Amino acid sequence: MRARRGDARAYESLVQEHQxxxxxxxxxxxxxxxxxxxxxxxxxxxxxxxxxxxxxxAEFRPWLLTIVANEARNRVRSRRRRExxxxxxxxxxxxxxxxxDVPAPGDGALREALAVLPERDRSVLAxxxxxxxxxxETAAVxxxxxxxxxxxxxxxxxxxxxxxxxxx
Amino acid sequence: MTLExxxxxxxxxxxxxxxxTHRVMAGVRGxxxxxxxxxxxxxxxxxxxxxxxxxxxxxxxxxxxxxxxxFGLRDVKITTVTRLPEAGPEVRPLQLGSRISLAQxxxxxxxxxxxxxxxxxxxxxxxxxxxxxxxxxxxYDAATIARRLGQRKRVLVSIVxxxxxxxxxxxxxxxxxxxxxxxxxxxxxxxxxxxPHLLVLFRSAGAVGQTYTRFxxxxxxxxxxxxxxxxxxxxxxxxxxxxxxxxxxG
Numbered sequence: 001m002r003a004r005r006g007d008a009r010a011y012e013s014l015v016q017e018h019q020x021x022x023x024x025x026x027x028x029x030x031x032x033x034x035x036x037x038x039x040x041x042x043x044x045x046x047x048x049x050x051x052x053x054x055x056x057x058a059e060f061r062p063w064l065l066t067i068v069a070n071e072a073r074n075r076v077r078s079r080r081r082r083e084x085x086x087x088x089x090x091x092x093x094x095x096x097x098x099x100x101d102v103p104a105p106g107d108g109a110l111r112e113a114l115a116v117l118p119e120r121d122r123s124v125l126a127x128x129x130x131x132x133x134x135x136x137e138t139a140a141v142x143x144x145x146x147x148x149x150x151x152x153x154x155x156x157x158x159x160x161x162x163x164x165x166x167x168x
Numbered sequence: 169m170t171l172e173x174x175x176x177x178x179x180x181x182x183x184x185x186x187x188x189t190h191r192v193m194a195g196v197r198g199x200x201x202x203x204x205x206x207x208x209x210x211x212x213x214x215x216x217x218x219x220x221x222x223x224x225x226x227x228x229x230x231x232x233x234x235x236x237x238x239f240g241l242r243d244v245k246i247t248t249v250t251r252l253p254e255a256g257p258e259v260r261p262l263q264l265g266s267r268i269s270l271a272q273x274x275x276x277x278x279x280x281x282x283x284x285x286x287x288x289x290x291x292x293x294x295x296x297x298x299x300x301x302x303x304x305x306x307x308y309d310a311a312t313i314a315r316r317l318g319q320r321k322r323v324l325v326s327i328v329x330x331x332x333x334x335x336x337x338x339x340x341x342x343x344x345x346x347x348x349x350x351x352x353x354x355x356x357x358x359x360x361x362x363x364p365h366l367l368v369l370f371r372s373a374g375a376v377g378q379t380y381t382r383f384x385x386x387x388x389x390x391x392x393x394x395x396x397x398x399x400x401x402x403x404x405x406x407x408x409x410x411x412x413x414x415x416x417x418g
Contacts, residue, residue, distance in 0.1 A: 008196060015192050023185035033183045041188055045195040049203065110174050129175035130182075161171060 004051045011051075015044055018061060021131065022068045025141060028126045029072035035079065036072065043071040062140035065133070069141040113163035121156035128153050264294035264305045264324070273304045277329050279395060280418025284325055284411045287316055303328045313401075323401040325411065329394060352409055357390040359405055388412055 002010035019040060026036035026043070047054075047067050054063055114122055120142075127138040128149070138153075139146045273293050274281055283290045283306050290306040306325040314320040348359040388408040390397040395417060399408050 008193065008200075011196065012189060012193055015189050019188050019192070020185040023188070024179070024182055027182055037186060037188065041191050041195060044188070044192040045199050048196045049199055110178070125175055129172055130179045132176065132179070157171060164171075 003048075004054060004056070011048055014060065018064055019044075021061070021133075022064060024131050025065050025068050025127075025133075026072040026075075028123075028131060029069060030075050030079075032079075035075045039072040039075050040068060043068040046071065059136075062137045065137055066140045066143075069143075109164060113160055116163055117156065117159055120152065121159055124149060124152045125156050125160065264292075264307060265296035265303070266294060268293050268295045268304070273327075274418075276302045277304055277327055277395065279327075279329075280416065281327055281395075282416040284414040285416070286411050286414040287313070287323065287325070290325075317403075317407070319403065321401050321403055323399065323403070323411070325415065326398040326400070327415070327417075328396040328398065348405075350405075350409075352390050352412060353392075355390060355392050357388060357409075357412075359386070359388050359408065361386040361405075392417060 003014055022040045022043065023036055026039040027033060030036050030039060043064070047064055050067070054060070114125070117125075123142055124138065127133045127141055128135075133141065135146050135149045138149045142149070144152070268276075270282070270293060273295065276295060281304075287306075287308055291309045291312055292307045294305045294307060296303040296305075304327050308323040308325070310320045310322045313323050346359075346361050348361065350357050350359065386400070386402050386408070388397075388399040388405075390399075390412050392412075397412050397415060399411055401408060401411075403411075
């Protein structure tokens with residue numbers, strides 16, 4: 001990997017290739033486009049500085065998304081400290097169905113059902129379906145084992161179905 | 169699968185990802201410059217740290233002498249020169265003195281010494297009489313060492329007893345010779361290695377006219393109480409230390 005040897009042009013290509021998924025990941029975590037932008041920018045710079053530690057032959061995207069997720073979480077924590085938002089304190093991953101910026105095309109019932117799920121259920125569903133990440137990448141972003149991703153996803157879907165049925 | 173499809177559809181409500189390439193690359197360039205600057209400062213600091221004492225030693229032979237004195241080897245005087253003198257007639261081939269018995273060596277050294285247990289029986293014990301003391305050497309031929317240590321190297325194990333500080337044995341080392349101080353069993357020791365050095369045995373209280381001088385290779389010097397143990401052999405440091413520690417001194 002040329003970028004690993006300090007080739008900035010090669011790294012620029014990697015930025016172009018991965019910035020969209022990086023932004024969506026950060027957005028899911030921060031719930032704010034502005035915070036997501038800053039998190040992604042900082043994460044790419046951190047990744048550049050840490051590239052020498054990146055294991056050759058490993059997948060770049062999960063590694064990058066781990067850094068993005070950490071950076072986004074840091075932003076959420078500092079925002080919480082700044083704003084003292086009590087309602088956010090319970091959720092490490094602050095993703096709410098995208099009610100904040102753009103109205104979702106799906107039905108409101110789904111968003112309401114998601115809102116009552118535990119935070120870890122929302123996170124895993126967000127990674128797997130909203131971000132369309134694979135199991136390995138979801139595991140990297142959430143910092144959990146791959147097997148846990150599988151079981152947690154199944155349980156979260158069950159709870160979401162139950163919540164939807166209860167709401168109808 | 170409807171539920172999964174509906175979840176995927178939520179992504180359509182996400183704001184469009186902005187193109188962050190220029191901002192990221194500007195950050196990358198800035199970070200790289202900072203990192204280079206930090207590295208340069210670290211390298212400079214390290215170089216300064218090493219350079220100051222090295223320069224002080226290089227410009228002052230007096231200081232070098234004092235530094236070597238602080239190694240604390242009572243019976244050795246070490247002088248550092250820029251270049252060793254050419255080998256003249258006064259620089260003689262290896263002469264170990266007269267062959268003596270172990271009993272005689274013990275009597276002259278005033279200690280119940282014996283051959284290093286690591287090496288076993290010697291090929292011969294020799295003695296040089298010095299005005300202020302004696303220099304007794306256990307000599308091992310290369311063939312003997314090859315059988316015992318598996319390395320074909322000649323080994324000389326010498327024990328010196330003297331009475332006058334730093335006038336028994338002199339070492340003249342050139343700058344190419346590495347002088348490595350170490351401690352063995354709490355007593356000061358020194359390894360001279362990397363380039364041959366001159367060994368001077370003072371026969372009469374430092375009088376140069378009656379010295380015995382020859383070139384020597386890697387040498388371990390260990391001031392073990394009143395005795396100065398000297399091992400000359402081109403062997404690894406750990407082996408030299410092992411040999412030295414295995415010498416019974418009573």
